[in-house]
Amino acid sequence: xxxxxTLAGVxxxxxxxxxxxxxxxxxxxxxxxxxxxxxxxxxxxxxxxVLRSGRTASIGLVIEDVADPFYSSLNRAVEDVATKxxxxxxxxxxxxxxxxxxxxxxxxxxxxxxxxxxxxxxxDHDYLLPExxxxxxxxxxxxxxxxxxxxxxxxxxxxxxxxLAVGHLLAHGHRRIAFLGDSPSIFTARERLHGYRRALTxxxxxxxxxxxxxxxxxRARVAFELDRMRALPDPPTALLTGNGRLTVATLRAFxxxxxxxxxxxxxxxxxxxxxxxxxxxxxAQEPARLGRTAAELLFRRLFGxxxxxxxxxxxxxxxxxxxxxxxxx
Amino acid sequence: xxxxxTLAGVxxxxxxxxxxxxxxxxxxxxxxxxxxxxxxxxxxxxxxxVLRSGRTASIGLVIEDVADPFYSSLNRAVEDVATKxxxxxxxxxxxxxxxxxxxxxxxxxxxxxxxxxxxxxxxDHDYLLPExxxxxxxxxxxxxxxxxxxxxxxxxxxxxxxxLAVGHLLAHGHRRIAFLGDSPSIFTARERLHGYRRALTxxxxxxxxxxxxxxxxxRARVAFELDRMRALPDPPTALLTGNGRLTVATLRAFxxxxxxxxxxxxxxxxxxxxxxxxxxxxxAQEPARLGRTAAELLFRRLFGxxxxxxxxxxxxxxxxxxxxxxxxx
DNA sequence: GGCCGCGCTGACAACGTTGTCTTTGGGAGC
DNA sequence: GCTCCCAAAGACAACGTTGTCAGCGCGGCC
Numbered sequence: 045x046x047x048x049x050t051l052a053g054v055x056x057x058x059x060x061x062x063x064x065x066x067x068x069x070x071x072x073x074x075x076x077x078x079x080x081x082x083x084x085x086x087x088x089x090x091x092x093x094v095l096r097s098g099r100t101a102s103i104g105l106v107i108e109d110v111a112d113p114f115y116s117s118l119n120r121a122v123e124d125v126a127t128k129x130x131x132x133x134x135x136x137x138x139x140x141x142x143x144x145x146x147x148x149x150x151x152x153x154x155x156x157x158x159x160x161x162x163x164x165x166x167x168d169h170d171y172l173l174p175e176x177x178x179x180x181x182x183x184x185x186x187x188x189x190x191x192x193x194x195x196x197x198x199x200x201x202x203x204x205x206x207x208l209a210v211g212h213l214l215a216h217g218h219r220r221i222a223f224l225g226d227s228p229s230i231f232t233a234r235e236r237l238h239g240y241r242r243a244l245t246x247x248x249x250x251x252x253x254x255x256x257x258x259x260x261x262x263r264a265r266v267a268f269e270l271d272r273m274r275a276l277p278d279p280p281t282a283l284l285t286g287n288g289r290l291t292v293a294t295l296r297a298f299x300x301x302x303x304x305x306x307x308x309x310x311x312x313x314x315x316x317x318x319x320x321x322x323x324x325x326x327x328a329q330e331p332a333r334l335g336r337t338a339a340e341l342l343f344r345r346l347f348g349x350x351x352x353x354x355x356x357x358x359x360x361x362x363x364x365x366x367x368x369x370x371x372x373x
Numbered sequence: 374x375x376x377x378x379t380l381a382g383v384x385x386x387x388x389x390x391x392x393x394x395x396x397x398x399x400x401x402x403x404x405x406x407x408x409x410x411x412x413x414x415x416x417x418x419x420x421x422x423v424l425r426s427g428r429t430a431s432i433g434l435v436i437e438d439v440a441d442p443f444y445s446s447l448n449r450a451v452e453d454v455a456t457k458x459x460x461x462x463x464x465x466x467x468x469x470x471x472x473x474x475x476x477x478x479x480x481x482x483x484x485x486x487x488x489x490x491x492x493x494x495x496x497d498h499d500y501l502l503p504e505x506x507x508x509x510x511x512x513x514x515x516x517x518x519x520x521x522x523x524x525x526x527x528x529x530x531x532x533x534x535x536x537l538a539v540g541h542l543l544a545h546g547h548r549r550i551a552f553l554g555d556s557p558s559i560f561t562a563r564e565r566l567h568g569y570r571r572a573l574t575x576x577x578x579x580x581x582x583x584x585x586x587x588x589x590x591x592r593a594r595v596a597f598e599l600d601r602m603r604a605l606p607d608p609p610t611a612l613l614t615g616n617g618r619l620t621v622a623t624l625r626a627f628x629x630x631x632x633x634x635x636x637x638x639x640x641x642x643x644x645x646x647x648x649x650x651x652x653x654x655x656x657a658q659e660p661a662r663l664g665r666t667a668a669e670l671l672f673r674r675l676f677g678x679x680x681x682x683x684x685x686x687x688x689x690x691x692x693x694x695x696x697x698x699x700x701x702x
Numbered sequence: 703g704g705c706c707g708c709g710c711t712g713a714c715a716a717c718g719t720t721g722t723c724t725t726t727g728g729g730a731g732c
Numbered sequence: 733g734c735t736c737c738c739a740a741a742g743a744c745a746a747c748g749t750t751g752t753c754a755g756c757g758c759g760g761c762c
Contacts, residue, residue: 045718045719046718054741054742055741055742055743056718056719056720056742056743057720057721057741057742057743057744058740058741058742060719060720061720061740061741063719064720067739068739068740068741069740069741070739070740070741073740073741085503087479087482087483088483088718088719089424089483089485089717089718089719090483090484090485090719091420091421091423091424091429091484091485091717091718091719092420092424092717092718092719092720092747093718093719093720094420094719094747095418095420095421095424095717095718095719095720095746095747095748095749096718096719096720096721096746096747097719097720097721097747098747100420102484109449110439110445110448110449110452110464111442111445111446111448111449112445113440113442113445113644116439116440116441116442116445116448117440119439119440119445120438120439120440120466123439123465123466132463132465132480132484133463133464133465134461134462134463135439135462135464136452136456136461136462137449137452150416151461153416154416154417154418154419155419155420155431155461156418156419156420174414292644292645292648295645295648296647296648299647299648314645315442315621315644315645316621316624316643316644316645316648316649318625318628319621319624319625319628319645319649320645320648320649320650321650374748374749375748383711383712384711384712384713385712385713385748385749385750386711386712386713386714386750386751387710387711387712389749389750390711390750392749393750395750396709397709397710397711398710398711399709399710399711402710402711417748417749418747418748418749419749420747420748420749421717421747421748421749421750422748422749422750423717423749424716424717424718424719424747424748424749424750425716425717425748425749425750425751426717426749426750426751427717
């Protein structure tokens with residue numbers, strides 16, 4: 045910058061003004077400065093700018109895994125909104141580990157991001173309090189913060205989605221409907237289980253704990269649980285899987301088994317769900333919409349909005365493709 | 374930091390030493406400083422640190438789309454390597470737009486990333502020259518830089534993969550093998566086409582231009598081209614698709630059509646390729662390995678390695694699942 | 703006892719910007 | 733011709749660190 049100023053024969057501050065399109069520079073001077081910038085290949089040092097002015101024009105995004113299709117769609121939606129506002133996205137994978145989540149958030153904060161979008165992995169977000177007080181706007185998405193932390197939150201209607209799924213299976217004549225959910229430590233898994241239970245109860249059926257299994261979405265566990273349920277005296281005729289990975293694991297187990305398939309509704313849509321035979325009936329969320337909504341909430345606050353924290357629920361919808369319409373055998 | 378120093382009764386520099394684990398601080402003083410840090414909730418301002426010391430501990434990653442499964446796997450692999458080295462990843466989607474690519478790269482540079490990993494969308498990377506000279510280490514991945522720019526590059530063996538695919542189809546008796554590739558502006562599409570041609574020629578068959586179609590992977594175009602080829606007097610009995618998106622579009626076209634399926638080998642593996650019937654035979658690349666290799670190359674240079682630019686080719690391999698073993702009809 | 707060296711600590715400048723305040727020059731108005 | 737004002741431009745400090753060098757006290761060695 046000093047070199048540019050020297051070459052253009054002006055003071056530092058004038059170069060700064062030109063670079064930032066500030067008023068108070070004559071056209072002739074501006075042209076001279078711009079020429080000098082071009083000649084020297086000058087580019088502003090963002091760190092210095094941040095140091096002086098506070099704004100980093102970047103936001104942090106903590107998701108479970110940047111490679112997971114659900115979260116990578118969310119990531120892309122956040123990126124698009126951020127780009128529209130001239131901001132950059134720092135994203136990191138928490139791998140469902142509270143310690144890693146905390147590390148990522150604190151790293152982002154020490155780099156003075158303007159705001160944070162977090163899919164929380166842990167329960168305890170006390171470590172965020174000083175940051176929030178320091179003015180780092182935070183939005184939780186997909187899962188809420190611990191109850192004590194009242195911040196903007198964008199969730200999907202998990203309970204409603206699960207009830208929709210169970211209702212669909214009930215309408216096709218099923219009475220023995222199993223639920224295969226993710227670990228109960230995960231908020232969405234608990235909510236979906238809750239919706240499943242409520243839908244059964246509302247239909248006058250008592251949930252059968254033998255037909256419920258919660259745990260990580262690995263293939264071995266899924267195959268084991270399906271075998272166990274099938275061996276019951278009164279086995280299930282239908283199944284609701286609690287997220288995309290569980291649905292895929294279930295499909296693999298189905299493909300490897302000889303017994304007839306259960307009717308299946310999966311939570312989360314996924315690519316190629318329509319190309320499998322039969323097509324997989326799903327409760328679709330819109331990850332991109334989750335991300336977009338969260339990002340818009342964030343930027344609204346960054347641009348000065350100062351209302352009370354919002355708690356949004358995005359709708360889910362049923363997409364029938366065949367697997368959920370198999371009758372009970 | 375000043376407050377911490379005051380509270381601990383030491384000088385600024387001593388706090389700095391404690392924060393950075395530098396030697397030359399007695400245990401007693403260090404404890405006092407650490408207590409003060411805890412009490413005040415102090416966290417180092419990364420911008421100031423960068424301004425002073427130059428190192429940002431962050432790298433920039435430009436890919437086509439953070440939501441694409443291929444590139445998001447690559448992203449994750451880069452993130453893992455970066456985390457291991459205490460670095461953060463800034464990632465952005467170029468959306469196959471050279472202008473956006475340039476913007477992203479320059480934005481990353483103005484934030485003084487230590488290095489760049491780029492999947493180039495454009496041809497012209499002259500804009501990178503000043504940055505390279507300014508010492509920003511760059512690695513190209515998946516596609517090379519323009520010929521004039523001699524930097525570390527990690528590619529996949531596109532030609533070999535395509536030859537492997539064609540060889541497989543030839544071995545199953547096919548003689549009329551079509552190629553459906555992405556836009557010829559994309560390097561990998563050209564290389565794969567080249568491999569396809571060479572494999573046919575090597576087998577004594579003349580490539581038939583009517584059986585070759587290059588263009589964007591949208592469903593309408595793919596369906597149109599397949600119809601066109603099928604209407605030929607001597608239609609293809611087998612098909613090689615040039616990337617994951619084209620394979621998926623082809624499968625959708627197959628599902629919507631009444632005519633018998635062609636034998637199919639797809640470039641790129643994708644989730645659920647095994648659950649479709651018949652399973653999709655593919656030429657698998659390893660996006661995670663591409664990302665990991667590129668990141669390791671980058672960090673090796675950041676840690677001082679100073680050899681000549683490397684040009685790596687990662688192998689591809691054939692995974693047979695059924696679709697590629699359909700005999701000619 | 704004097705000198706040297708070493709471990710610990712501190713003072714100060716510098717990194718590249720931008721915010722604030724001041725200076726300069728020229729034109730309009732009386 | 734003088735004053736006033738305004739646009740343009742500049743001087744300077746400050747942002748929060750870290751690198752450099754200097755200082756201080758203490759123990760060991762001659």
